[in-house]
Amino acid sequence: MSLTLSKQGNLMCQNSPMIKLAKDINMSLASDSKQWLNLGVGNPLITKEVEEYWLSVIKSISAEKVAQSVMSYGSTSGDLLLRKTCSELLNKHYGWETTAENILVTNGSQSLFFMLNNIFSGQFNSDSKKIFIPALPEYVGYSGQILNQDGFDARLPTVKNIDDKEFIYKLDIENCHVNRREHGAMILSFPSNPTGKCLSEQEWQFLVKAAENEGIPLIIDCAYGNPFPGLCHQPIDFKMLPNLVYSFSFSKAGIPGSRIGIAVADSALVANLSLSQCNATIQPNAYAQLLANQAINHHDLSRFCHQVLRPMYSNMALFAKTLMMDLFKGINWKMHQYSGGMFLWIQFSDLKCNSQVIYEEAKKHKLIIVPGDVFFFGVDSSSIGGEQCIRISLAVSERTLIEGLSILKNIIHKLLVNKN
Ligand code: PLP
Numbered sequence: 001m002s003l004t005l006s007k008q009g010n011l012m013c014q015n016s017p018m019i020k021l022a023k024d025i026n027m028s029l030a031s032d033s034k035q036w037l038n039l040g041v042g043n044p045l046i047t048k049e050v051e052e053y054w055l056s057v058i059k060s061i062s063a064e065k066v067a068q069s070v071m072s073y074g075s076t077s078g079d080l081l082l083r084k085t086c087s088e089l090l091n092k093h094y095g096w097e098t099t100a101e102n103i104l105v106t107n108g109s110q111s112l113f114f115m116l117n118n119i120f121s122g123q124f125n126s127d128s129k130k131i132f133i134p135a136l137p138e139y140v141g142y143s144g145q146i147l148n149q150d151g152f153d154a155r156l157p158t159v160k161n162i163d164d165k166e167f168i169y170k171l172d173i174e175n176c177h178v179n180r181r182e183h184g185a186m187i188l189s190f191p192s193n194p195t196g197k198c199l200s201e202q203e204w205q206f207l208v209k210a211a212e213n214e215g216i217p218l219i220i221d222c223a224y225g226n227p228f229p230g231l232c233h234q235p236i237d238f239k240m241l242p243n244l245v246y247s248f249s250f251s252k253a254g255i256p257g258s259r260i261g262i263a264v265a266d267s268a269l270v271a272n273l274s275l276s277q278c279n280a281t282i283q284p285n286a287y288a289q290l291l292a293n294q295a296i297n298h299h300d301l302s303r304f305c306h307q308v309l310r311p312m313y314s315n316m317a318l319f320a321k322t323l324m325m326d327l328f329k330g331i332n333w334k335m336h337q338y339s340g341g342m343f344l345w346i347q348f349s350d351l352k353c354n355s356q357v358i359y360e361e362a363k364k365h366k367l368i369i370v371p372g373d374v375f376f377f378g379v380d381s382s383s384i385g386g387e388q389c390i391r392i393s394l395a396v397s398e399r400t401l402i403e404g405l406s407i408l409k410n411i412i413h414k415l416l417v418n419k420n
Pocket of ligand 1 (some may be wrong): 042107108109110111139141189192193221223224249250251256260261
């Protein structure tokens with residue numbers, strides 16, 4: 001049978017940049033994975049302490065309780081107890097006044113973004129609208145989600161040098177004109193995947209005002225945010241306003257395979273998302289909800305994130321920077337200031353080649369890094385030197401970092417000597 005898909009079907013099944021990259025990396029790792037050094041990891045780091053924490057959560061739920069919950073369908077919006085639990089946790093953390101009506105439990109935040117990116121883009125009454133990305137580079141996982149061609153409208157940031165080893169991307173406020181005729185919503189990750197950036201108070205206020213003025217949602221992806229997984233080192237006093245949609249995920253706290261996240265938004269939007277979720281998947285995963293509830297209510301998830309995960313990644317970021325200062329002497333490199341999340345974003349500005357060349361060269365030496373171009377959604381990033389950027393993961397061991405960065409140093413050195 002020749003497979004004929006609809007236009008939307010083709011977009012739903014597209015080989016998005018995220019899928020292409022994951023396939024390529026998995027294909028490389030499939031052969032003798034032990035010999036590879038993987039600095040591309042997106043899985044959270046599962047240390048002994050992390051494993052022990054989640055094992056204790058799992059073991060504390062009785063088999064009867066698991067059986068009870070997985071043997072029947074549950075609520076489309078998520079279990080009421082968990083929605084109340086999450087609402088109370090976030091109210092305490094941010095001083096909000098949400099109720100369960102403001103919370104939707106999802107099968108992971110990726111599925112929430114699929115709903116949001118399509119609910120707020122495409123054909124409206126008379127206008128066709130896109131999702132506005134205020135500053136690239138941005139999370140590659142959004143890029144394959146929209147069921148319309150060219151569903152994103154994205155801007156580049158400006159670059160502010162902090163010192164000779166660190167820079168920070170700033171919202172290009174002059175060029176960040178969102179408007180309700182062209183844009184259905186705005187989206188950003190905070191802290192950012194891939195850069196580790198957290199918005200400044202001024203940038204945050206600008207986006208909140210823009211969303212309010214235009215009457216469109218601002219979607220804030222807190223996959224690395226506080227209180228869980230707690231990897232935001234430059235937090236903002238998040239407010240609960242009608243235009244703001246927050247997404248939180250349990251993945252980076254240690255349970256990515258269980259697929260669970262939550263959306264926090266105005267109750268009318270939550271009600272619509274609940275319908276959309278019902279149409280697509282009926283309900284969120286029951287076992288994952290038990291885990292999340294148990295972790296928050298009986299195993300102090302916030303404390304675990306704050307005291308275990310947060311220092312683990314920030315120590316690794318510091319370790320990686322110190323290592324680079326030492327290893328990359330004589331090479332012109334800089335990194336985006338680390339303010340949170342699980343990654344470092346590194347630029348080699350003297351290279352003539354783009355990051356795909358670094359990626360391919362690294363593979364020849366059994367090293368995986370993530371080429372920066374996949375985070376630019378097809379936008380030419382040469383004006384900010386984006387083509388010479390790569391992302392490395394902090395969810396690795398010190399040994400992997402030491403060995404991986406040593407190989408990377410040799411590759412960059414060779415590319416520079418060959419004037420690539
Ligand atoms: N958002 C960001 C910024 C991410 O980095 C990821 C995963 O890496 C996700 C969302 C998706 O996370 P999940 O669907 O596991 O909640």
